[in-house]
Amino acid sequence: MSKRKNKQGSAIFQIISAYTKPSEEANASQEPKRGTKRARDGSPIDEPSNKTVKKAVRPTSVPKELEIRRENPSVEEETSQTSQPKKIPSITTARKNPAANGIRPNIQSAPPPSDQSNHSSSRLPNGKAHVQPQNGLSRKREALLSTKKGLPIWPHAEGIRAALRRNNVLVLTGETGSGKSTQVPQFLLSEPWCSKCIAITQPRRVAAISLARRVAEEMGTFMGTGKAAKVGYSVRFDNATGPNTRIKFLTEGMLLQEFLRDPEMEQYSAIIVDEVHERSVNVDLILGFLRNLVADLERGKAKKRKQPLKVVIMSATADVEGLVKFFDDGLKEETANGEAGGEAVEETNSVTPGAKKDKKMAKRSASDDTQPQQDNRISTCFVEGRQYPVKMVYLPEPTDDWVESALKLIFRIHYKEPLPGDILVFLPGQDTIEGLEKLVKDYAEGMEKDVPKLLALPLFAALPQHAQQLIFEPTPARTRKVILSTNIAETSVTVPGVRYVIDCGKSKIKQFRNNLGLESLLVKPISKSAAIQRKGRAGREAAGQCYRLYTEEAYNGLDERTTPEILRCDLSHAILTMKARGVDDVINFPFLDRPPREALRKALLQLLNLGALEETGVISERGLKMAKFPLTPTLGCVLVEAAHRDCLLEAIDIVSALSVENVFLNLTTDERKEEAETARRDLYRREGDHMTLLVTVQRYAEERTGRKAWCERHFVSHRAMQNVLNIRKQLRELCKSLKMLSYIPSDTPPAPSEERTKDILQCLLRGFIMNTARFMPDLSYRTFIGNQTVAIHPSSVLHKRQTEAIVFTEFVFTTKAFARGVSAVQYDWVDEVIEKVF
Template identity: 35%
Template sequence: MSFVLPVEQVREQILEKIRKHQVTVISGETGSGKSTIIPRIVYEKYLNERGNVVITQPRRVAAISLCKYVSQLMNTKVGDVVGFKVRFFNKTSQNTRIKFVTDGILIREAIEDPLFTSYSVLIIDEVHERSIRSDVLLGIIKLCLEKREDLKVIVMSATLECNNFQDFFPNSGYIHVPGRQYPVDIFYMPKAYEDYIEAAMIAVLQINLTSNNGDVLVFLPGQDDIEVLEKLLKEKCDILDKSLKDYSKNNKVENAETLRKRANIKIGEMTYDMNKWKDLNILPLYAALSIDKQSLVFNETPKKCRKVVLATNIAETSLTIPGIRYVVDTGLAKERKFLTKSNFEALTINVISKASAKQRAGRAGREGPGKIYRLYTFDSFNKMKEFSTPEIQSVDISNVYLELKMIGIKNPIEFPFVDPPSKNSFLSAAMSLYRLGAITSNGVLTDTGKLMGKIPLLPIHSKLLLTSIEFECVSEILTIVSMLSTEITFFENEKYNPGASKMRRSISHIHGDHLTLLNFYNLWDNAPSKDNICGQFGFNNNAFLRASDIRKQLASVMMSNPINLVNITKCKDSTQWDNVRMCIAKSMWMNSAKLSVDSKSYTTMVRNIQYSHSKQVNNQTVHIHPSSVLFNRQPLPGFIVYNECTSTKKVYIHNAIEISNEWLITYLPKWFKRNE
C-alpha cells in the first residue's frame, strides 16, 4: 500500500522557502521523510540547472543506508546519480548528483575547498544532535556564504527547537514538517532501580512473553553494557524456552513465578502467554561495530522470531530500523568530557535529556502504534535537562583547532560557533598544538602543522607518523596508528573462544601495548588463512580489515603531495623496535608518566596546560588499565608513554609502552631536564 510522506505534502512550501532564502531551516518530526525526500525534490527542482547536492550525516551507517534508500526511490544504482562517501568507501561517479557523506568527510573537503565549489546545495542533517563535526560545519558554511551568494543551504533538525540555528543564520527561512508518528504508550518504573541491565532484560522478556508481533529496540549507555545484556538474554532465553515448553502442556496463561526462580531473575513479576513466545534474534548496534554487522538490524525479521536491537544512542535519530514497535529506554548515555585542568577525558554514564528521551520514544511509533518502557520514574524524567550539552563544549578541540587553522582561520577563538567552547578549551588546544610543533608561540601554523593537517588523524598521531620518517620506522608506525584508530573491538567475546587470550599472551610484547598491536597485525597480515588465525587467537577479522584499510589510506597520504615520501621505511627486524619506542617517546611525550613511589600507580610528567608558564606541575595519579599487557608485569616499567587517559572509577591510561627517561632528555631538552 502506497502512502504520501508529510514532506511530500508540503513540497511546494519547502521549495518556495528555498527559493526565497539562501538558508532554510527545516524541522521534521520522526517519520516525516526529511532525510530521504528533501534531497530528491531539491535535485528534481534545481540540480539540472544548478549542480550537485551533498547531504551530511553524523554517522557512516546513516549516510550509507539513506543513500541506498534514496537510490531505490529513484530507480538508480548506488554510485550512479545517488552515491555516498564515507571513510574508506567512495561509491560515487561522474554521474553522481546527490551525495551522502559524513560530517567529517565534508570538513576534509572544506580544508581543500572552503567555498564548496563542487556543490550548489548543502544539506546538513541531524543538527539537533549538536555533534562537534556538524557544529564546525555550520561555522564554515556561515563564512562561506559571505563569498558565495549562489549557494543554497538547508539545515535539518528532528526537533522543533530551532531558534538557535535561525539566530545563527539571520534572515533564514523556516518551515516545520509534521511527522507521520503513530501514538506511543509510555510506561514508567514505579520506583528507581539499581541494575539497569537486569531491568532491561526483564522488560525484553516481559515483552516477548506478553506482546504480539513487533520488534524491540533497547537503548543502553555503551558497548560493554550491550555485550553483557546480550549474554544475559541468551542465557535466560535458553532456560525460559525449555521451561515454557514444559509448562505449556498444562497451562496456556499463568503466573510465571516458577519461571522467574528458574531463570534466577531478581526483580519483578512475569506473566506469560505461550502463544506469544518467540525466538529472539539479538543484534547489537554501536558506532565501533563494522558496517556489515550494523546493517543486520535493517534485515527483515524471520517468521516466528522477534528482533531485539541492543543499541547506544546511535539509534536515536537518522536510522529507521524496520519492525520496531517496542522501545526499552534506560535513560542513560555514555559521554566523554575533556577536563582541561588535568588534560584528560572523563568517560562517564550520564542521564539523557528530555529531548533525547522524546527521540527514543519516537522510535516505537514509526510503523504503527507502539510502546516505550522507560526504566526510570516519572519524577526522574521531569528532572532531566531539556537538551544535551553540545559536544563541542565538552570534548578536546585540538583537532578542530588545527582544522580551522588549515582552512585559514587566523584566530580560532573568533570562529563563528553556534555555541562556542570555553576559553580554557581554546587555550588547552593551542598549547597542545604548540607542544607538538604544529603552531608557533604566536599561533602561526608551522610547516609541520601544515603536514599534520593533511593527515586524517588526531594531531598527536599525525605527529607520530611524521616523526617515524626520522627514525626510519614508517611501516611500523603506520600499523600502530592504524590499529589505534580502528575503533572496533579487536577480539571476539572470550566466551566463544576461552583459550584465545592465552594464545594472545604468548605473542604479547614485553615493552607494552603498541608493539603488541604491531605483533598482532603482522601475524594477521602474514597469515595465509585469516579465518584460521582469527579462530586461533580470537581476533575480530573486521577490526583487522578496518586497520588494513586505514593503513592503506595513510600510506597513500604519506606518499602524496605535500609529504611526498619516496618509500615506506621499515626496521630490519624486531631487534630494531627500540627505534619505534623512541619515535613514540619523542612524539607522544605529552602523555608520559613515571612510576610512583608505591610502585603500583603512575604520575603524569607534563606540566598542566593551564599553568604551563608557572611552577605548578600536573601530578595526576593514573593507573594502567587491566586490558594493557603491562598490567600484570612485575616490576612495572619506570617510565611509560600512553595513548589516552580516561576517568571512570579510577583514572586509567590505555595502550601504554615502556620508554627510557634518557630519550625524553635527549630528544626533548626544551621540555625535560635531567634533574627534574
C-alpha cells in the same frame, strides 16, 4: 530445575502485575483507529495507508502473521532489499503506499530519464553503478513516484523552492519519516540557480550510501561513478561519484575535507546539512564554515566563487530559533555598523507564497528599508513526521535497579500483550545488557508450554557483525524478540518489528576533562530529546508502548537536549582543522555552542606543544601536514616525527592499529582467555602494546592466503584488521603525496631492530609527551606532567610489569585512572623530549 524456574517465572509475573498499571487500555490503544491522525506525542497526523492491507490479510495464527508482515513488502522494502545488503538497516524513509502501481508518474516532478547512454550502460566503467536496463529504471521510478507523493514533505516542495529563490539559507525541521533527506535534494535539482552539484551530508556512512541508492532509484537514474550516474556518494574508502553527479551524499567528515581543499565550495550550487540535531563536532565546524562563507558571498568578499550558494539546514528536533539567529548574526555582522536587523525568520509553511511575499515586503519596508535590494534573510520550514501513537507508562517510584525493573516489565509485556510486537530495551552498556540477557534466558526457560517463546538478543557496537545480524532475521514462530541494546538503536540501527520500548533513562557519555587531559566514560541520565527518540522507536510500524524506568517527575527534570559533543570533547583536532582552513582567530569562530575558553586554551596549548602551531598561533608547516591526516593531532604528530627518523612505515602500521576498535578480541570465559594468551604469545612484545600491535599488523599483512584463519588462531578481530589495512593504505598514500614517503613498498618491512624500535618509541613519545609516567617507589606510576597516579590497564601486555617509565596512547577514567596502549621507555628519553618541547 525447570520447576523452580517456572515458579520464579510466575512470581515475577505477579510482582509485575501489582507494580504497573493494568494494560487493558494499552491494549485498546494498540489498534490504531483508522482515520485517526496522530503525530509524535499523540497529536494528529496521517495514518499510513498500508494499514488496511495488513489487516485484510491478517491470518489468525501468530506465525503466519509474522510471515505476512515480512513477506508483504512495500515498494520501499522491496527496493531496499534488492539494492543493498540486508545488514544495512533502513533509514528514516517514507511509509509505503500500496496503491503505488497503476498511477502514472508526474513527469514534471521527477527529472527526465537519464540520457541515451544509459541503454548501453550495462557495462559502466566501474562496477559501482546500478546495472539495470533503462526501462527497469523508469519502471521503478514510476512505482516509487506515488510513494514520494504520499510523503509529508511533498506538499512543501513549492514552498521550499520559493524560499530558496528568495533567501540563501533555509532551516528545515522535519520529523522522522517526513522524507526530507530523500526529497529535498530532488526538489532543488531543477531550480534555475542549481547548475552544479547538490551536496547533502550525513553523520553515518550507511545512511549516505543507502540514501544515495534510494534517490537514484526514485529519479530513475544510475548511482555511482559512471557518466550516466546523476546520484553518488562519498564516504571514507569509498567514492562513488562521477563526472555528471548532481546529487552527492557524503559524510560530514568528507565535506569538511573538501572545505580544506576548496574553501568556497565551488563545485556545489547547494549544500544541505542533514541531521544537524545530532550535533557532532564535524557538523558544528561545517555550520561555522558555512556561516562565514554565506556571509562572505553576500558581502561580495568571495575570492573566486561567482554563482550563489544555497544552504539548507535540516534537523529533526531543531532549535530553529538558535539556528536562524546563528546564520542571521553572520549576515548582520557585515551589513553591520549597528544596524538593527529586524526579524529574521520567514515562515514558508502554512502561508501561501503570495501572502508570504506581502508579509515579507511589509516587514522590510517597516524595519529594514536601509537594506539594499538583495534579500538576505533566513527561511524556515516545518514538516510533520509520521509516527503511530505511542502510549507512555512511567514508573510510579524511582529505581536504581534497571536490570530488575526491565526484567519484570519484559515478562509482564510478554504475558499480557498479543504477538506480534517485539520489545526493545535501552540499557547503558555491554555489562548490563549481558547481565539482563542471561536473566531473561533463565526465566524464559521456565515459562509454561502454552506461552510463546522469548528470544533475547543483545545489540551493541562491539558485538561481532554476525551477532548483530540476528536482529534483522525474521522472528521464529510463536516467539517474541527482546532486543537489549545500547543507544546504538536510538539513531544508528533501526530494529524492525518493535512495538514496546523499555527505556532505562541512562546512557554512557564520554567526557573530556581539560584539567587532567583524560576522558571518562560515565553513566549519565539521557536528555528529553533522547528519551523522545527512544520512545519513537515503538511507533514505527504500529501503535506502541513505551515504558520509562523512571518517574514522570524525573523525566521532567531531564535536560532538554544532549550536550553537544563540542562542549565535552578534546578540541585539539577541531582547532587544527579550523587553523588549516584559515581560521586564525579560533576564539571568535562562530560556534553554535561556544566551548569554554579554558577548553580552547588547553587545545591551543596542546597544538603548540605538538609543533602544529608557531608561537604566534599561526599554523606551522608541520601542522598543515598533521591536518591532512584522518587522525588526531597526537597521532598525526607521531607520523610527521617518524618521517624524520626513517621509521614511517612502522609508525603507520601502529597508528593504523590504534585507529580501529580493539584488534584483540575480548574473551569472556577464563578458559578462552588463557587459550588466547597462549595463542598470542608469539605476537606479544616486552616493549609493550605498540610493538605488539606492529608485529600483529605485520604478521597479518604477510599472511597472503589464510588471513581469516590466522585471525581465528590468534584471537584477533578479522574485521578490525581489514580496517587496519584500509587505513594503512590510505595513510601510506597520503604520506606519499605529502612527500614524507618516497615510494609505497609492496612488501611488509622486516621486524624492526632494537635501534629501530627505539626510534619508533621516541616518535610515540613526541606525540604523547603529556601521556608519560614514571615508576615510583610505592610501585605506582605518576605522570611526568601533572604528577597524576595512573595504573596500567589489565588489557595491556605491560600490566603488572615494572619499568622505569611508560608512554601511553590512551588515558581513561573508569574505576580509576588507567593507561591503555602502553609502551616501556627510558626515563631520559622522556626528559629529552620534555626539554625540547617545553
